[in-house]
Amino acid sequence: METQVRNGAAPAAQERFDTIRGRAGLVIGPLAFALVLLATGGLPWSQRALAAVLVLVISWWVTEAVPLAVTAIFAIVLCVFLGVADEDTVFGAFGNDTIFTFLGGFVIARAMTVHGLDRRIALRVLSAGAVVSSPARTVIAFGAMAMVISAFISNTATVAMLFPIGIGIVGAVSAINREQDGRDLRYSRWSTALMLVIAYGASIGGLLTPIGAPHQLIGRDLVEEQTGRTINFVQWVLTFAPIVLVMFVVLCAVLLWLNRPEVRRLEGAAEYVAAQRAELGRFSRGEANTCVAFALAVVLWTAPGIGSLVLGDDHGFVKLMHEHLTEGVAAVFAATALFLLPLGRSAGRREATLTWGEAVKIDWGVILLFGAGTVIGSLSSKTGLAGTLGSALAEHLGVSSLTAITILAAVTGLIISETTSNTASAGIVVPIVVPIAVAVGVNPLVPGLVATAAAGYGFMLPVSTPPNAIVYGSGMVPMTRMLRSGAVFDVLGVAVLVSGVLLMSHLVGF
Known part of the structure; x- marks a missing residue:
């Protein structure tokens, strides 16, 4: 009952x-x-x-x-x-290179799910040492997995994969604990912390790479469109990796402080993880092929940026890579490999690592949303609306410094993301804050990046993000605890984000 x-x-x-x-x-x-x-x-x-x-x-x-x-x-x-604008201008945005980055990334993520590679990685991490014997270490391990995995597949897919594993561990531990002292840990502070770290870890982990979340590709494209600057894969990672790591430490500290575990040891958790790993069986050919495709994507995504760092932007080969090895091209190359790498033969027919029937199950709605967001952002610049809006808002709000505009971008992105989707938040906030920065003569790239990142926040409410909704539906996360934990992390997260981007933008050279 x-x-x-x-x-x-x-x-x-x-x-x-x-x-x-x-x-x-x-x-x-x-x-x-x-x-x-x-x-x-x-x-x-x-x-x-x-x-x-x-x-x-x-x-x-x-x-x-x-x-x-x-x-x-x-x-x-x-x-x-x-x-x-005319139809060629409007519908031409769907030929954007980032559309194909979406497609390739989504297809690779789909292959991971189909062949169970993501689940195998998660269970392998949990089986290391005595991770799942400690309540605190279990929370940290789940958060770390959510953070790393969501850097390459969507935060919703990451949570959907880790959530049942977390539920299973809570159930196994609770059954043993009820027999020993009668306490049900399914509705404990520890289970709340575990559920929240899965959702929040996935949301912040997406910041590690530009492909980690759809709203980031949308926001980055809008920033590039309105500033004329290019932010490559390596520059993004160098900028946000230190920020994400600091935010993860803050996240674990906040959740374990506000939801202090009631027990010191989790009896039965290790046995549950071992049983789940045994059910997976041996490493399959499909998992190996997916690893090859994923590695190919990462190499091709990072090659132009690494070339710039090592050889310089003016080197002939580096210029060639920047012109012809775009992120969209790299993503399609890697995704195509999944349809070429064989699993073997079934009933006399060659079977590929991924079938088209599985590939089409990706989120096409996000791709349509991205194309439309690009159109609106581009038209706001071409018609002059962005400049008009930016000048008016800058005068009305009285902001004139880079720091003030960056804080405004973060807070605005955070507030909007609490009530609507991350992709919609990026499409709303970025076209507003970038013109404000241009109007007052400060570097628009910094507030644009902060607005993009803040659009992935929203930790207070179940409706803020799909990961929040998933873990809230478990019944293990009371609304009061989500509100309290989310509010504290919102404030600290914004502080880390703003200070981090302001610092890293100088070091990376934005």
């Missing part, structure tokens, strides 16, 4: 909230669209129309009145219909 209440009440309340929010958005969006058209008569028509479309998109993205991808496609169709 207790489990039913814990697992059923929260999703029902969240569903009611989402329904009310969606219905409100259906009304607010069109009203805001009409109001902006009427209130911006002093602007050129292209800016007025684009501003109205942008307000409609923000309203529907925040309230999720319509699926995000549908809103995105509808927005770019409206841009053509209202004469903001």
